[in-house]
Amino acid sequence: VQLVESGGGWVQPGGSLRLACEASSLVAFNVGWFRQAPGKEREGVSCINDGDESTYYVESVKGRFTISRDSAKNTVYLQMNSLKPEDTAVYYCAAARDSRWVGGPSCDAQVTGRYAMSYWGKGTLVTVSS
Secondary structure, eight states: OOEEEEOOEEEOTTOOEEEEEEESOOTTEEEEEEEEOTTSOOEEEEEEOSSSOOEEEOGGGTTTEEEEEEGGGTEEEEEEOSOOGGGOEEEEEEEEEOOGGGTOOOHHHHHTTSSOOSEEOOOEEEEEOO
């Protein structure tokens, strides 16, 4: 599975951006967004499960970011509102097969590092500054 992120760029504090993660197919995949700021470790930001589309958000983005998926377009979006300078980072999309039906992890366990994601995009840079 090849993942391609788009939508990054520069925005002033308080602004919005929408990131997109496109793949040839995301059927039966849980998808997550991660970010890595300069000098910091990679952080799981949000994820969406396959099927029931249940979601997870890290505390720092709750109420500001919204993850969604368009199955017809094989695309997962991350709508980012009220952006802050501390949101500046390279944002990566990642995917892992949904195996909850055989006792596998939900995407929150994958995006918080308890289980690994299998496929990664190359990232898109988001810069929030005035």
